[in-house]
Amino acid sequence: MLLPNQSVSPGGRLVVGGCDTVELATRFGTPLYVLDEEMIRASCRSYRQAFEGKVPSYEIAYASKALMIKALCKVMEQEQMALDVASEGELFTALEAGFPPERIKLHGNFKKAALLRMALDNGIGRVVVDSLPELDLLSSIATDMGKTADILIRITPGVKADTHERIRTGQEDSKFGLGLIGGIALTATRKALELPSIDLHGFHCHIGSQMLHTDGFRRAASVVMEFIAHVAAETGYVAEQFDIGGGLGIRYTHDDVPPTVDKLADEICTALGAAAEEHNIPLPELILEPGRSIVGEAGVTLYTIGVVKEIPGIRTYVSVDGGLSDNPRPCLYDAEYEALIANRADQRPDTVVRVAGAHCETDTLIPELALAAPRPGDILAVQATGAYNYAMASNYNRFPRPAVVLVNDGRADIVVEREPLADLVRLDVVPQRLQ
Ligand code: LLP
Numbered sequence: 001m002l003l004p005n006q007s008v009s010p011g012g013r014l015v016v017g018g019c020d021t022v023e024l025a026t027r028f029g030t031p032l033y034v035l036d037e038e039m040i041r042a043s044c045r046s047y048r049q050a051f052e053g054k055v056p057s058y059e060i061a062y063a064s065k066a067l068m069i070k071a072l073c074k075v076m077e078q079e080q081m082a083l084d085v086a087s088e089g090e091l092f093t094a095l096e097a098g099f100p101p102e103r104i105k106l107h108g109n110f111k112k113a114a115l116l117r118m119a120l121d122n123g124i125g126r127v128v129v130d131s132l133p134e135l136d137l138l139s140s141i142a143t144d145m146g147k148t149a150d151i152l153i154r155i156t157p158g159v160k161a162d163t164h165e166r167i168r169t170g171q172e173d174s175k176f177g178l179g180l181i182g183g184i185a186l187t188a189t190r191k192a193l194e195l196p197s198i199d200l201h202g203f204h205c206h207i208g209s210q211m212l213h214t215d216g217f218r219r220a221a222s223v224v225m226e227f228i229a230h231v232a233a234e235t236g237y238v239a240e241q242f243d244i245g246g247g248l249g250i251r252y253t254h255d256d257v258p259p260t261v262d263k264l265a266d267e268i269c270t271a272l273g274a275a276a277e278e279h280n281i282p283l284p285e286l287i288l289e290p291g292r293s294i295v296g297e298a299g300v301t302l303y304t305i306g307v308v309k310e311i312p313g314i315r316t317y318v319s320v321d322g323g324l325s326d327n328p329r330p331c332l333y334d335a336e337y338e339a340l341i342a343n344r345a346d347q348r349p350d351t352v353v354r355v356a357g358a359h360c361e362t363d364t365l366i367p368e369l370a371l372a373a374p375r376p377g378d379i380l381a382v383q384a385t386g387a388y389n390y391a392m393a394s395n396y397n398r399f400p401r402p403a404v405v406l407v408n409d410g411r412a413d414i415v416v417e418r419e420p421l422a423d424l425v426r427l428d429v430v431p432q433r434l435q
Pocket of ligand 1: 063065066084107167206208209210245246247248289290291292293329333387388
C-alpha cells in the first residue's frame, strides 16, 4: 500500500516527501522515523477548510500526545492550530518551542498542583477540568496567585465509541470527566460558576480514538448540546464553547476506510445545528482536538532487515532492528500495520512473512504480511507510524530511541536526534557503597 504522498523512484525505491527513503536510511541510520511535513500541513488545512463556513466559529487544536516535538509545535503554530497538552512534559515542550500559551489547552484526569500553577503562571488558554476536587484545587491556586483560570468542564457523555476498548473514553465507566449520571456534571457547572477565580467557558468531551465511523461524534454532539441546554435552563449559563475532542481514525491498512474530514465536519455540524434548534440555544464555538489524523499517515518507520528465518512448513520470520520500543501499539492494542521493502518498492510482494522486532520477547510487529522476497540488508518501511509511535517509544532492552527526520520537497532535516548510548546511562547513579 502506497499513501498519497508516496511514490516509487525509477530505481524502484520508496520516495516520501521527495526523499529517497533508502538514502535516508543510509544517511541517518535505522530505525528511523520519517515525517512528511507537507502532509501534516495538508491535514491541518483540511480540518480548517472542512469546518469553515459550517459553524459560526471553530478552532482546531492539535492533540500533541500523538507526537510532541518542538519542530512540530512550530508547524502547528504556522498552520494557525491551537494545541492540546496532557502533561507537564507536553506543556513544557510547547512552551520551550515558543508556542503561544493562550492557544494551549491543558488536559488530564489528575493534574498536580504544580502543573496547575505552571499553567496559570504561563497564561495558558484553557484548563479542561476533569473532576470536582480539581475544580476546588484550581480555584484556590488561582486565588492565591491572583489569577483567573479559564476553564472548560470535561463531560463523560455516556457514549461508547466504536473502537478498541483500551482507547474508549466516552462511556460512563471511565476515569475521565464528570458524568451526566447523578447530576455530577451539573453540580460541577454550578460550582464553577460560583467559585472565585474560575471563568467557565464551556464544555468538553472526548469519546475515543481511531474511530472509523462518525456515529459516536454525532451522538456525543447531541448529548453534550442537550446538557448545555439543561445547564442553561437550570442556571441561566449559556456555554460559549464546546470542545468535542479528537478521535478520527486513519488508514493503517488497506482495510481501514476512515471517514473524510469533510464528512466528519458535515456530521458534527449537522448534529450541532439540529440540537441547537431543538433546544433553542445558540451554537457554541466548536473546538476539535485531532491528534492521530494530523500526523499518523504522515509517518513512516524505516528498519533494516537483519535475519530472515524460514521454518519449513511453519512460517518465515523477518527480524528488524527495532520493534516494541519504537512501536508498542501492536502489543498494546493489536494494532495492524502494512509495510514494504523500500529498496524494491516496485516489486510484487509475493512472500508471506511475519515481521518481528529485535526485543527479547515475542515482539511481533506485523503477524502476517506479503513482502517482495525480503533479504538481510533490505530496508523495511512500515506505514502510518506518525502518531503514538515516537510518542510512546521506550528504552525497553535499553534500545536508544530512533531519530526523527522531517522531509519536505526533497529536503530532510533532523527534528529529534537519535538517542546516544551515553544517554541511556546518564541518569543512572551507582551509590558510593557499590563502588
Ligand atoms: N483529546 C483528548 C482529550 C484525548 O484524550 C485524545 C486522545 C485526543 C484528543 C486525540 O485523539 P486522536 O485524534 O489522536 O484519536 N495511545 C493510543 C491512543 C490514545 C489516545 C488518547 N487520547 C494509541 O496508540 O492508539
